Amino acid sequence: MIKESILPSINPTIPIILASGSESRKVMLEDAGIKFDVITSHVDEDILKQEISSQSFEKQVIALASAKALAVSKQYPDHIVIGGDQMCVWENQLFDKPGSAEKAIENLKQLSGTEHFQHSGICIYKDSKPLWQYSERVTLKMHDLSDEEIVNYVKLENPIHAAGAYKFESLGCNLFSYVEGSSYTVRGMPLLPLLKSLRDLEIISLKNT
Numbered sequence: 001m002i003k004e005s006i007l008p009s010i011n012p013t014i015p016i017i018l019a020s021g022s023e024s025r026k027v028m029l030e031d032a033g034i035k036f037d038v039i040t041s042h043v044d045e046d047i048l049k050q051e052i053s054s055q056s057f058e059k060q061v062i063a064l065a066s067a068k069a070l071a072v073s074k075q076y077p078d079h080i081v082i083g084g085d086q087m088c089v090w091e092n093q094l095f096d097k098p099g100s101a102e103k104a105i106e107n108l109k110q111l112s113g114t115e116h117f118q119h120s121g122i123c124i125y126k127d128s129k130p131l132w133q134y135s136e137r138v139t140l141k142m143h144d145l146s147d148e149e150i151v152n153y154v155k156l157e158n159p160i161h162a163a164g165a166y167k168f169e170s171l172g173c174n175l176f177s178y179v180e181g182s183s184y185t186v187r188g189m190p191l192l193p194l195l196k197s198l199r200d201l202e203i204i205s206l207k208n209t
Contacts, residue, residue, distance in 0.1 A: 061121030
């Protein structure tokens with residue numbers, strides 16, 4: 001079912017669908033003033049991840065984002081469909097969404113005091129054809145956190161559905177000593193490159209408000 005976004009201010013020349021259930025991606029597009037709908041794809045990510053595991057993480061996030069966009073584009077060929085994916089990588093090990101508070105605490109204890117990477121892929125499809133794709137990597141260094149800090153953070157934000165077990169857009173930013181790259185990418189979507197591509201494709205413009 002299509003779910004409309006809130007408070008749109010830019011009307012696209014072609015209707016836009018975000019093929020993602022990510023609340024963070026939805027909020028970023030809403031904050032950018034884009035009018036769009038949300039339709040979550042039902043791609044089996046676990047199977048796809050196994051199939052593409054030999055590829056670089058940059059290629060993997062593009063493949064996953066593309067699979068989501070393509071699945072929705074097949075249903076809505078007259079729409080612009082945006083697909084996105086994100087991977088948290090530490091020492092070449094992929095950190096999936098923890099799924100539980102216990103696993104989130106375990107992940108944060110591993111990340112504490114170290115560097116890791118967030119890979120984010122984004123793509124645009126129309127009529128089952130790719131119009132644009134892009135990936136970006138951000139380096140993050142986490143503070144040397146105490147067990148008490150980690151447990152308290154997980155209790156406060158319950159980041160069990162967040163790649164890396166933190167929500168950078170809120171309290172999670174306090175976990176880091178530095179970030180090299182875009183905060184949008186850490187949150188799950190390279191927003192500015194996406195907006196530029198939509199503009200270049202003449203899908204959005206501040207003239208269409």
